[in-house]
Amino acid sequence: MTTTETDFADALSGLRERVTAPVALPGEPEYLRSNPWNVAGQITPGAVLFASTPDDVAETVRYAVANELKVTVQATGHGALVVNTDTVLVHTGAMTECVVDVDNRIARVGAGATGQHLLDAATPHGLAPVLGSSPTVGVVGLHTGGGIGPLVRSVGACADYVRAIDVVVGTGDLVRATPQQHPDLFWGLRGGKATLGIVTAMEIELLPIPEFYGGAVYFDGADAAAVLHAWREWCVGLPESITTSVALLQLPPLPGVPEPLAGRMTVAVRYVALGDVAAAERVLAPIHGAATPLVDTVGVTPYAAIGGVHADPVDPMPVYENQALLNTLSADGIDAVLALAGPTAQSLQTIVEFRMLGGALARAPRVDSALCHRDAAYSLTTIGLPMPDLAERVTAHAHAIVDALAPWSHGGQFPNFAPSTDPDRPARVYTDAVRQRLAAAGDRYDPAGVYRAGQVVRLP
Ligand SMILES: Cc1cc2nc3c(=O)[nH]c(=O)nc-3n(C[C@H](O)[C@H](O)[C@H](O)COP(=O)(O)OP(=O)(O)OC[C@H]3O[C@@H](n4cnc5c(N)ncnc54)[C@H](O)[C@@H]3O)c2cc1C
CATH class of the missing domain: 3.40.462.20 (Vanillyl-alcohol Oxidase; Chain A, domain 3)
Known part of the structure; x- marks a missing residue:
């Protein structure tokens, strides 16, 4: 190993001492829990952090910034991502909170909840979350990619129903984004996938459709x-x-x-x-x-x-x-x-x-x-x-x-359907203006570039 490789390996194993959540390194049995749903994904991170709380995510990002590591996120692994050994994978699969405020028709959904978790929580109240075609897909992954579902012509995109987002940005700060608070984050997290941070929870409007x-x-x-x-x-x-x-x-x-x-x-x-x-x-x-x-x-x-x-x-x-x-x-x-x-x-x-x-x-x-x-x-x-x-x-x-x-052809593709491995993906998925705005917001919220891995939009 070169000195840099040794430093890097030390930094990855040091993660375990610095964060409270479980960490798995390659070769350890727990590491396999990060196997994705879509087994075409090439998921070989340097370490996997199994998050249960927003603090677990924030601690990991702060450690990664200090040690020049990259961080990306996976809930269910439907996304067919490529995650390399230079990256810490934050696995949110345990964060399946789904709390429904029936009177206000809002669900608060954790980063690891699937559409099925949300259906189970909302439909007994006659309330409908706007979802994609498959309830096994993660709610946050779906919504950060816009979300085009079986009611799309009647109600629009899933992301149109997001009312608030808790997100760990690239400095390791946990921030709440709404149309009034951090409006640029609120804009970019609905369509921009993980470009601006790791979402820890979303608040989503439900529709009265029994x-x-x-x-x-x-x-x-x-x-x-x-x-x-x-x-x-x-x-x-x-x-x-x-x-x-x-x-x-x-x-x-x-x-x-x-x-x-x-x-x-x-x-x-x-x-x-x-x-x-x-x-x-x-x-x-x-x-x-x-x-x-x-x-x-x-x-x-x-x-x-x-x-x-x-x-x-x-x-x-x-x-x-x-x-x-x-x-x-x-x-x-x-x-x-x-x-x-x-x-x-x-x-x-x-x-x-x-x-x-x-x-x-x-x-x-x-x-x-x-x-x-x-x-x-x-x-x-x-x-x-x-x-x-x-x-x-x-x-x-x-x-x-x-x-x-x-x-x-219209020339475009939706974020949730464009192949993750296509180098032209950002140009197909976003207009030039949106791409520039996302990249500029990425530089502001992630100055160290800790999230420069996975489906993010940054200028070279
Ligand atoms: C069988 C199938 C059916 C599908 N049907 C539809 C459909 O009808 N409509 C539609 O729009 N899409 C659909 N998709 C695409 C799906 O919405 C995307 O692949 C989505 O990103 C999956 O999210 P996930 O969390 O389940 O997967 P993951 O692989 O865990 O995540 C994929 C990506 O979502 C983002 N993401 C996940 N969690 C977070 C987080 N906490 N913070 C920030 N970003 C995050 C990241 O960019 C991550 O790389 C389908 C996919 C499959 C395989």
Whole structure:
């Protein structure tokens, strides 16, 4: 080891003596508790700090600043990050606090809480958190990336409902950010991921939505062209009380995957309608006529079961995601995707989905945030399983699908769907103005650059 490497190793092992929370070093059994949900992530930190309190996070950051270490954060590990040995990973998985103030419709959510924790706390009171498609995702990770979910057209992005944020900034200070207190932090933490600090808790407005009319209609993959084209035409003029997506699925025959959907290509039209049930049933009718459904889960559904609409995978797996935001969805665009990912294409993707955007997402939120590209009309997202022998082909195939949509592309990507490893990620995810503002705020709140690891936006 060189002197620098020795100093660095000493600093990492010294962390244990200086902080009260448990620390695990490489080779120790506890270190494996930081294995991410998304096992495609390359998580090999120099040390893992298992935080239970905001003070644990603050102490770690102060120690890292003093010893020139870098710090990043992980809750569930859905994010497919690369974390190297020069970085301390703050693991927030134990910080699962979810306290609901029913009268004011606000939930206070710890950094490690998942969507399921929040659903469990809020829905018994008839209150709904605005979440993404999968309740296994971390609430803070979702919201710091904007959060685009199965109600997005009706209610907007998840981040639009954040009311206050407690965050440890790069000096190790614990700061409360609201529209009035540290407004630049409040702006940048909603869309800017971990650029401005490690969030220890968020206060989130809940909506009075005890149930919705929705679910998914599944068709045989052989009907993909008929269903996708019917869906595209049907979307034109849909009211914003309805949010919908359509996905080409190749689900493996695993426990939990219903038999008619396993081991073959199927097509799912997802549908969530708020308001009048009879009207919502009438609007959906043309989709039932697009082909013969294999499975139909649409009905009046308690909000607690919102995760069933997309029925995303629950168990840890490797995932490579890519995305194209679109200005428009044309029949030629559908055909371009079918040529690469349709029933005769031998697609390497597990999920290829179009989500209809617009509605409330396209309007400016009550308080401005760093989430960009709210004007995109549709998103196309690919999800593939980069198993070791297939990884390069899965990734290349995902890129080919995104590239095939270039004529209709908006050019941007949302923070939660852009590949973490793409060096052009900041330029795709943020406008130039937002990128500059985030980077300048990063320099102010993290002058030592302790957070220069993971999904952060800084200028070189
Ligand atoms: C199956 C699946 C379905 C998904 N569905 C949706 C969806 O419908 N809508 C959507 O918008 N996204 C969706 N995502 C993307 C998901 O929201 C992001 O990957 C999110 O960052 C995951 O957060 P996490 O905490 O679970 O994961 P982690 O890997 O633990 O965290 C990922 C990143 O979130 C940020 N982060 C986490 N904790 C903190 C913290 N305490 N302070 C600051 N930053 C933090 C950091 O940048 C971190 O690198 C999906 C992902 C998967 C795998």
